[in-house]
Amino acid sequence: MFTLTARGTHELDEFRQFDWLEHGFGTKLSGDWPRGERATLLQTHSDTAIVVDGERNCVGEGDALITARPGVFISVRSADCVPILLVDSVHRVVAAVHAGWRGTVKQIAVSVLTRMCRAFDTRPTDVFAAIGPSIGGCCYTVGADVATQFGFVFPERADLGGETKIDLTLANTRLLEQAGIPAGQIYNASICTYCNPELESYRRDGVQSRRMVSGVRILDH
DSSP states (O other): EEEETTTOOOEEGGGGGGEEEEEEEOOOOOOOEEEESEEEEOOOSSSSSOOOOSSOOEEEESEEEEEEETTTTTEEEESSEEEEEEEEEETTEEEEEEEEEEHHHTTTHHHHHEEEEEEEHOGGGGGEEEOOOOOOOOOEEEEEEHHHHGGTOOOTTTTTTSSEOOHHHHHHHHHHHTTTGGGGGGGOOOBBBTTTTTTTOHHHHHGOOOEEEEEEOHHHO
16 A cells, blocks of 8 residues: 655555665655655666666666665656666665656566666565556557557557557556566555646646656665
8 A cells, every 4th residue: 555655755555564665756745855865867768777886866868776775765757657666675676667658668667677686686576566656547548659569568458559548557567477576566556647636747737747756765774
């Protein structure tokens, strides 16, 4: 279950079992959260992940950050796209992922998990995933040029040849399950940014929309 905290961020209750972890999904109410320096990216709707080891601020171009270093707050920004936080509960490795429709089609979440496995000996069965607020399948209408690219995720759908709605949260959930994360360890906020005025939505507000920060940090203690 996701809870809206006093500081205006959504947090996953199940992540609280990890007392070495700080995390959150920002809203319009979260103000300057998180305070202090954080590692972030020039996001390009790619499948590129960067491992962060002590650097701060913008660490390069890509759409995901991974770290095992305590004290480093890694973050992504979104305003309809899907923010995903991955936590290796055994090796204490974390990742922050930005998955728009392009990143989802490129399977960025799977690429990040693969990178974690190779670089830190992560096992998918030890990983917990939190998928934060994003534009929901209720509101995300796309044309055939986009919809047809989701055939490998939704093989049961016969409507991808024309204008239709796509559920990016469900798509990423399926991809993470296929990559080996147990279904019971994948948690979806199921909160639509377009439907909820306390959240930023580019589809709803256009250029007036801002970006919400979602991120995670391994604590020093």
